[in-house]
Amino acid sequence: MSRDARETIEAQDVKIMRPLTRHFALGLVMLTLGACASATPPSRLGAYLGDMPLGTAEGTAAAPGQMRAGLVLVTDASAPDAAPGLPDEAVNRVGDTLREQINRFLPSIRIESVIAVDGVLPGESAKLLALAAKHSLDYLAVAVLSSTEVEYPMALFLGWTSHMQPGYRRDNWSLAELALLEAKSGRVVLRAEGRAMASLDRPAAPGINQWYPVIYLRPQDPERRVWPPTYVGAPNTLRVVAMNQAVKRLVINLQDAWIQKREIELSQTRS
Numbered sequence: 260m261s262r263d264a265r266e267t268i269e270a271q272d273v274k275i276m277r278p279l280t281r282h283f284a285l286g287l288v289m290l291t292l293g294a295c296a297s298a299t300p301p302s303r304l305g306a307y308l309g310d311m312p313l314g315t316a317e318g319t320a321a322a323p324g325q326m327r328a329g330l331v332l333v334t335d336a337s338a339p340d341a342a343p344g345l346p347d348e349a350v351n352r353v354g355d356t357l358r359e360q361i362n363r364f365l366p367s368i369r370i371e372s373v374i375a376v377d378g379v380l381p382g383e384s385a386k387l388l389a390l391a392a393k394h395s396l397d398y399l400a401v402a403v404l405s406s407t408e409v410e411y412p413m414a415l416f417l418g419w420t421s422h423m424q425p426g427y428r429r430d431n432w433s434l435a436e437l438a439l440l441e442a443k444s445g446r447v448v449l450r451a452e453g454r455a456m457a458s459l460d461r462p463a464a465p466g467i468n469q470w471y472p473v474i475y476l477r478p479q480d481p482e483r484r485v486w487p488p489t490y491v492g493a494p495n496t497l498r499v500v501a502m503n504q505a506v507k508r509l510v511i512n513l514q515d516a517w518i519q520k521r522e523i524e525l526s527q528t529r530s
Contacts, residue, residue, distance in 0.1 A: 300407035303335040304436035306381035307403060308447065325369040326448075328398035328439065330358055331376050331390060335405040342408040342431060342498060349499045350404070353506055357402060357437075360510045365517055368439065370400060384445070391442035398448065399440045402509075406433040406498060415460055417470055426462040426471065429494060433457075433501035435509040451516045453509030455479065457501035465490040474500050 332354045334344035345353070354373040361370050374390055391399040413428035432454065439449040456479075461472035472493040474485040487496035 299432045300341065300405050300434050301338055302434070302436060302452070303338060303381075303405045304401070304403045304438055304450070304452070306335075306337075307333060307379070307384065307387070307401065308438060308440075309382055309384040326367060326398050326439075327369050327371055327396055328400045329372050329374045329391060329394050329396045330354060330361075330370045330400045330402065331374050331379075331387060332357075333376070333379055333401065333403045335381075335403050337381065338405060338407070340407050340409075342406040345404065345498055345502060346495055349495075349502070353404065353435075353502060354402075356503070356506060357400075357510070360506075361400070361513070364510060364514055367517070368398075368400075371396070388440065388442055388445055391440070397442055399442055400437055401440060402435060402437045404433075404435055404502060404505075406431055406501060408432075408494075408498075413460060415462055415471060417467065424462050424467065424471075426460060429459040429461070429497060430477075431457050431459070431497050431501045433498070433505040435502065435505040437509060437513060449513065449516055449520060451509060451512040453505040453507065453512055455501050455504030455508060457485075457497055457504065459487075459493055459497040461490065461493055476500070476504065479504065 332350055334350055336342070336344045344350075351373075358370040358373055361368055372394065374394060376387075376390065379386055387399060387401055391397070408429055408431045410427050410429040413426050415424045415426040416422060417424060433456070434452060434454050436452040437450070438447050440446070441448050456477055458475045458477050459472060460475070468486075468490070472487050472490055474487065474493075474497050475481060476483045476485070485496070485500055487493040
């Protein structure tokens with residue numbers, strides 16, 4: 260084979276392998292990001308529950324009728340790289356949403372009230388259970404809200420295709436966790452979590468409000484865009500949007516956890 264022919268074949272091989280290598284590298288990056296996102300942010304619920312035991316079917320079988328419970332919301336920003344907590348108004352809305360959704364989709368659990376709590380720290384599980392006794396409740400639903408953020412430079416484009424503008428992208432990973440506690444025994448009857456991610460793109464300077472700042476629901480709904488009402492308040496809007504998505508997933512996972520719990524109890528009863 261001549262040298263020219265060999266060089267032509269090698270050039271063709273490189274041309275074929277280059278996109279394959281790119282796709283392979285992209286796949287590795289996506290796998291790595293997926294693995295990181297699954298643990299981001301880290302769970303914070305256990306820090307508040309302490310050594311509370313997970314309930315068994317014998318110890319926490321659902322009583323006839325509804326399980327009367329109060330809902331306590333804790334916003335946690337104590338983990339490394341934690342994002343600032345949600346504004347009070349947003350926390351109140353999350354509480355109302357959780358109460359309405361749980362009462363609607365889990366008829367065996369009745370959230371009677373959202374209990375305001377101030378200054379609960381990790382490890383103060385006794386303080387949480389005291390709230391149930393104070394409000395004469397048999398159960399207490401403890402929800403912990405946390406998130407992690409990272410911001411980095413990003414080239415933004417006006418009209419999504421041209422006219423590059425220097426800016427930033429802020430990724431927020433939000434986590435909503437909930438545990439249903441039996442007040443008398445302190446056992447964890449039910450536990451679930453919901454995770455979500457959203458991204459905020461903003462220019463280095465405000466004033467391009469036709470396109471920016473804009474929030475994307477990545478990766479669950481990448482085509483959907485949310486425009487914050489103000490440039491300054493955009494990071495708070497990002498946190499609210501991501502947490503609302505996490506709460507939606509929490510309710511779905513809570514339903515699944517309840518169904519699995521009842522199936523285990525019924526199978527043990529039959530045996």
